[in-house]
Amino acid sequence: MKEIEKDSIIIEIKDNAGGIPEEILPRIFEPYFTTKDEGRGTGLGLYITHTIITKHLKGKIKVENESFEYEGTKYVGAKFSITLPLILSVNDN
Ligand SMILES: Nc1ncnc2c1ncn2[C@@H]1O[C@H](COP(=O)(O)OP(=O)(O)OP(=O)(O)O)[C@@H](O)[C@H]1O
Numbered sequence: 001m002k003e004i005e006k007d008s009i010i011i012e013i014k015d016n017a018g019g020i021p022e023e024i025l026p027r028i029f030e031p032y033f034t035t036k037d038e039g040r041g042t043g044l045g046l047y048i049t050h051t052i053i054t055k056h057l058k059g060k061i062k063v064e065n066e067s068f069e070y071e072g073t074k075y076v077g078a079k080f081s082i083t084l085p086l087i088l089s090v091n092d093n
């Protein structure tokens with residue numbers, strides 16, 4: 001959990017795998033878009049993630065590449081930021 005701000009929560013997930021090439025960034029949430037070898041990736045992982053977050057949870061997901069330092073070593077990776085609305089449920093019982 002990164003932070004809670006008013007009526008939404010922001011979750012950030014990042015890795016140190018080198019980042020996503022700029023030229024494919026606009027396509028990574030498309031269904032069946034994959035750079036993996038045939039038979040190794042479906043290209044559905046991020047499409048399904050995007051659908052669940054935007055359509056079902058009414059949130060947002062964005063991605064950017066980021067350089068960072070961890071315990072004295074520099075890394076580059078992809079950072080996904082997920083914003084989810086906080087919904088208060090009211091129980092009538
Ligand atoms: N963390 C990441 N770092 C670098 N590239 C990524 C990252 N996540 C996704 N990508 C790129 O986006 C493409 C689409 O990702 P997605 O998860 O939708 O499919 P996939 O990983 O190829 O296959 P599968 O859905 O079966 O896991 C990947 O093939 C890869 O090129």
Ligand SMILES: [Mg+2]
Nearest residue numbers: 041044045046
């Ligand atoms: Mg995947």
